[in-house]
Amino acid sequence: MNTPRDASEQNSPSSDPGMGATARKNILLADDHVLLAEAIASAMVRTQGYATVLAATLEQTLQELASGVKFDLVMLDLKMPGMMGLRSIKEVIAAAAPAKVVLISGNADRSLVQIAVENGARGLIPKTLPFESLISVVNLVLSGQVFIPAEGWSEGAGTSDQSADLSDKEIGILRMASEGLTNKEIALAIGKTEVAIKMHMRSICRQLAARNRAHAVTIGLERSLI
Numbered sequence: 554m555n556t557p558r559d560a561s562e563q564n565s566p567s568s569d570p571g572m573g574a575t576a577r578k579n580i581l582l583a584d585d586h587v588l589l590a591e592a593i594a595s596a597m598v599r600t601q602g603y604a605t606v607l608a609a610t611l612e613q614t615l616q617e618l619a620s621g622v623k624f625d626l627v628m629l630d631l632k633m634p635g636m637m638g639l640r641s642i643k644e645v646i647a648a649a650a651p652a653k654v655v656l657i658s659g660n661a662d663r664s665l666v667q668i669a670v671e672n673g674a675r676g677l678i679p680k681t682l683p684f685e686s687l688i689s690v691v692n693l694v695l696s697g698q699v700f701i702p703a704e705g706w707s708e709g710a711g712t713s714d715q716s717a718d719l720s721d722k723e724i725g726i727l728r729m730a731s732e733g734l735t736n737k738e739i740a741l742a743i744g745k746t747e748v749a750i751k752m753h754m755r756s757i758c759r760q761l762a763a764r765n766r767a768h769a770v771t772i773g774l775e776r777s778l779i
Contacts (some may be wrong), residue, residue, distance in 0.1 A: 578601070578604070578625040578695060579603070579604045579622060579624045580606070580625065580691075581605075581652075582607050582608070583608040584607075584608075585609040587681075590607050591607070593684065600688060606622070609633065611641055614627070618645070618649050618652075620654065623652075625653070625761075626694060626695055627653070627655070629642065629657055630656075630658060630663075631658040631673045632658060638731055639669060640667060640732050642656070646673045655674045655677070656669060657677070659679065661723070664743055665728050666701070678694075701752070718760060722753070726750060727769060727770065730754070737750075757769050767778060
């Protein structure tokens with residue numbers, strides 16, 4: 554696996570004297586899918602002149618953000634090693650400030666993304682976007698806008714053979730529970746009643762054979778459901 558700084562060392566826009574200084578942006582691309590990350594980084598450098606730095610884990614991402622480099626944008630993979638849902642997203646947003654943070658994923662849960670946006674994320678970029686469209690979205694986010702895809706939501710890890718038939722909504726609720734949100738807070742976040750959330754939690758515990766809410770969260774984390 555490449556070191557976190559390989560992309561910027563190989564593709565720095567400073568090597569192109571024809572690229573205006575005002576066009577240069579520093580992008581931290583945090584994604585453990587190295588080939589895809591390098592391809593995205595190369596496309597951004599080639600077409601926009603953006604300096605890019607790669608990180609493959611949450612730990613590397615936080616190290617880069619603490620390195621003194623002033624990033625304009627962090628593209629954060631939701632499933633990267635070390636990521637623990639909303640808790641990690643908040644940690645990166647705080648460490649990156651005032652840089653913008655946009656989520657990237659091939660398989661995202663709408664409830665999590667909605668709450669992440671409420672906490673400062675700039676939306677979600679699907680990995681399935683063609684490079685040309687992806688770069689357009691990056692520029693949109695850099696301009697200060699929030700991007701939420703209109704369709705194509707896979708809504709979490711429901712394809713796993715260990716998902717215990719949890720619905721997309723239940724996976725989202727379990728993920729929020731893992732971040733320490735109370736039933737009341739979850740209800741407010743997704744526009745449901747607290748009673749409805751309690752019923753969902755009972756269903757989740759039953760399907761996961763969990764003794765209680767905390768045990769359900771532990772099982773969800775072990776099975777990479779959240």
